[in-house]
Amino acid sequence: MSPRSSFLLDVLMAEFGASMRREPAAFRRKFRKMAASPFAFYRGSACLFYADLAGTYADDSFLDEPTRRVWIHGDLHAENFGTYMNASGVLVFNVNDFDEAYVGPYTWDLKRFAASVALLGYAKALSDEAIGALVTGFAAAYLDELTAIAHGGDDAIGSLTLDTTTGVLHRVLQTARLNTRVSLLDAETVIDDYERRFAIMDGREAVDPATREAVLAAFGDYLTTLPAQTGSVEHVIKDVALRKGVGIGSAGLPSYNLLLEGRSQALENDVILYMKQAQVPAVARHVADEKVAGHFRHQGHRTAESQRALQAYADPWLGYTVLHGVGQLVAEVSPYSADLDWDDVNEPDELASIMRDLGRAVARMHAVADDESSHDLVDFSTEEAIVAVAGGDGPGFGAMLVDFAHRYGAQVRADHQTFVDLFRNGRLPGV
Numbered sequence: 001m002s003p004r005s006s007f008l009l010d011v012l013m014a015e016f017g018a019s020m021r022r023e024p025a026a027f028r029r030k031f032r033k034m035a036a037s038p039f040a041f042y043r044g045s046a047c048l049f050y051a052d053l054a055g056t057y058a059d060d061s062f063l064d065e066p067t068r069r070v071w072i073h074g075d076l077h078a079e080n081f082g083t084y085m086n087a088s089g090v091l092v093f094n095v096n097d098f099d100e101a102y103v104g105p106y107t108w109d110l111k112r113f114a115a116s117v118a119l120l121g122y123a124k125a126l127s128d129e130a131i132g133a134l135v136t137g138f139a140a141a142y143l144d145e146l147t148a149i150a151h152g153g154d155d156a157i158g159s160l161t162l163d164t165t166t167g168v169l170h171r172v173l174q175t176a177r178l179n180t181r182v183s184l185l186d187a188e189t190v191i192d193d194y195e196r197r198f199a200i201m202d203g204r205e206a207v208d209p210a211t212r213e214a215v216l217a218a219f220g221d222y223l224t225t226l227p228a229q230t231g232s233v234e235h236v237i238k239d240v241a242l243r244k245g246v247g248i249g250s251a252g253l254p255s256y257n258l259l260l261e262g263r264s265q266a267l268e269n270d271v272i273l274y275m276k277q278a279q280v281p282a283v284a285r286h287v288a289d290e291k292v293a294g295h296f297r298h299q300g301h302r303t304a305e306s307q308r309a310l311q312a313y314a315d316p317w318l319g320y321t322v323l324h325g326v327g328q329l330v331a332e333v334s335p336y337s338a339d340l341d342w343d344d345v346n347e348p349d350e351l352a353s354i355m356r357d358l359g360r361a362v363a364r365m366h367a368v369a370d371d372e373s374s375h376d377l378v379d380f381s382t383e384e385a386i387v388a389v390a391g392g393d394g395p396g397f398g399a400m401l402v403d404f405a406h407r408y409g410a411q412v413r414a415d416h417q418t419f420v421d422l423f424r425n426g427r428l429p430g431v
């Protein structure tokens with residue numbers, strides 16, 4: 001076995017070994033999804049990415065002490081963007097899925113995204129030059145928006161909404177706008193004796209009475225973590241169900257759906273929440289900072305607080321609790337979510353426009369969680385700190401990300417093949 005194969009295997013086993021032994025079937029499903037393509041492998045192996053950034057690919061370019069401790073997304077790749085309805089009732093296209101969020105070097109977010117662009121572009125048979133241009137456009141838009149925010153915000157583009165987008169992202173937002181709460185409820189529930197309950201389907205099953213009671217108790221604690229209390233009708237739980245096999249990154253982790261009475265007793269405004277076990281983010285294994293680690297009560301608290309910090313006007317149902325002694329994240333299953341389908345975007349001009357928009361979105365995310373927010377873990381202006389360390393050399397900043405994208409994209413493609421060979425030949429213990 002080559003040194004890289006051994007390293008890859010060691011990292012995966014350190015990250016997933018205990019869970020693999022506990023839920024081997026779930027990890028066989030996860031690993032088969034990861035085997036499908038280099039991008040799928042990249043999505044499921046954030047642990048390997050950060051082990052590399054802390055080791056072979058370590059680089060201090062465009063970093064200083066403050067910018068090593070910025071609130072970051074932790075899994076910023078091209079498929080972790082989509083729509084949501086914010087707490088002000090505005091549809092926004094932005095970063096989603098904050099399960100890996102933590103505090104660390106802001107460049108780690110940008111590099112994870114840049115490498116995903118290289119993988120995406122390679123899969124579309126784009127030239128290295130074309131991929132480099134996409135990453136350069138992303139980097140320039142990121143710095144431009146961050147600079148505008150640092151200078152007071154008058155020249156900033158702002159959030160990606162129906163009013164500020166055009167082209168592909170505008171169409172995604174329009175698609176989300178067509179969604180309705182009733183259509184989600186009809187897909188997820190059935191009406192039995194004039195009342196809604198969850199439909200039992202592949203990946204969802206009923207819970208026993210003891211589990212239901214434990215979930216209800218956890219729900220009561222969760223309500224105390226909401227930033228603004230909702231009406232009492234919405235606290236009535238109609239049904240609880242267990243979900244399995246949710247997402248490529250959630251293998252073996254239990255998740256529960258809760259069906260709540262909506263703002264009235266009418267059946268069309270019921271609310272579906274999910275309560276899922278949170279886990280240690282891959283970034284945390286490579287950020288040795290007791291202040292950061294000690295800030296969180298448990299991983300559910302970390303995930304919820306990170307999302308609130310990074311996402312302006314976050315889901316009003318976002319909160320956290322503890323179930324069976326383990327931290328849980330709780331949030332709404334939104335009727336208004338829609339993802340960008342990269343298979344439908346192939347023209348260079350469309351891709352370039354999207355990269356600029358995503359650069360602005362990431363800039364706003366990094367700028368939200370700082371001294372002007374209600375979260376005190378990062379107590380300085382992140383936009384000013386990042387602009388101070390990177391804004392004076394925009395071309396060099398872009399070139400750094402382009403170089404990393406090409407190098408690490410090639411590394412992931414090679415690692416994917418290694419992973420497939422290990423998996424198909426029974427070299428991943430326990431699965």
